[in-house]
Amino acid sequence: MKKPVIIGLALGAIGAVLLSGKKKEDFKNIKVDIGEATIEPSVRGRIVQIAANEIGEQNPDKYWSVCLNTPPPYPINWCGGFVLWVLESAGLPRMSEWEIGTKLIPTTDPLPGDVAWIDLGKSTGPTDTRGHKAIIESVNGDNITTIDGNQESNAKVAPHYVRRVTRLRSKFSGFFSIDPLIDHANV
Numbered sequence: 687m688k689k690p691v692i693i694g695l696a697l698g699a700i701g702a703v704l705l706s707g708k709k710k711e712d713f714k715n716i717k718v719d720i721g722e723a724t725i726e727p728s729v730r731g732r733i734v735q736i737a738a739n740e741i742g743e744q745n746p747d748k749y750w751s752v753c754l755n756t757p758p759p760y761p762i763n764w765c766g767g768f769v770l771w772v773l774e775s776a777g778l779p780r781m782s783e784w785e786i787g788t789k790l791i792p793t794t795d796p797l798p799g800d801v802a803w804i805d806l807g808k809s810t811g812p813t814d815t816r817g818h819k820a821i822i823e824s825v826n827g828d829n830i831t832t833i834d835g836n837q838e839s840n841a842k843v844a845p846h847y848v849r850r851v852t853r854l855r856s857k858f859s860g861f862f863s864i865d866p867l868i869d870h871a872n873v
Contacts, residue, residue, distance in 0.1 A: 729868050730799030732776040737821040737833035740768070740848040749835065753780075768835025768848065769801055769819045778867040789866050796822050796861035802832050805859035817859065820851070828855045 727735060749767035750760035752774065761767070774780055776799075781789055790801060800822045808816040820832035829852050837849040 729776060729778070729871055730797060730864075733772055733778075733799035733821060733864070734823050734833070736775050737768075737772045737848070738823065738850070740772070740835075741833065741850060742848060743846055744768075744835070744848050746835070746846060763836055765834060765836035766819045769821055772821055772833075773801075773864065773867065777871045778864065779870050781867075790862035790864065791866060793861050793863040796825055796830065797863070798822055798824055800864055801862040802830065802858050803860045803862065804857065822861070823850065829853075830855055830858065 746764035746767065747758060747760055749764055749771040751758075753767050753770040754760065770781055779789070793800065796802065802820045802822050804818040804820075806817040818834070818836070820834040823831045823833050825831075831850060831852045833848060834851050835848050837847040837851070
């Protein structure tokens, strides 16, 4: 049997299992080994998977300690630290700052794994990304689902949660492609 046929059969088997009623989370670390060829998530897929695995209550120091490589105290707002941590954890080169135009490039056609940005009224221009940042999980027309750090809990207490949020495209101030980082990924 040729590899494309085997790959098709393997993917069909995965689809049948997914239709069996199991939750998507039960298969988040799935890897199909078919001899010499192995199907693994793309860099973008790894970014989304790593971010999704963080959903829930978190200690923001976890993200800043890796990104800033300095001891505490760390900034109170940690959405950017979360995004940088996710990108680095997926094998992309380290960024200690938002390197707009070199490592991240503005895009109007965001893809899963790209970075979403919402200006909270503090930005001074197109390369000043002060505001909220998140990992794009999916794009469905005008609905964009992101995975966001620095989110409040349902009880409105300290914002130490990573959450999945769907917003209209018009709610975002910009999107940044990770393509230049993928070209230099350690994968």
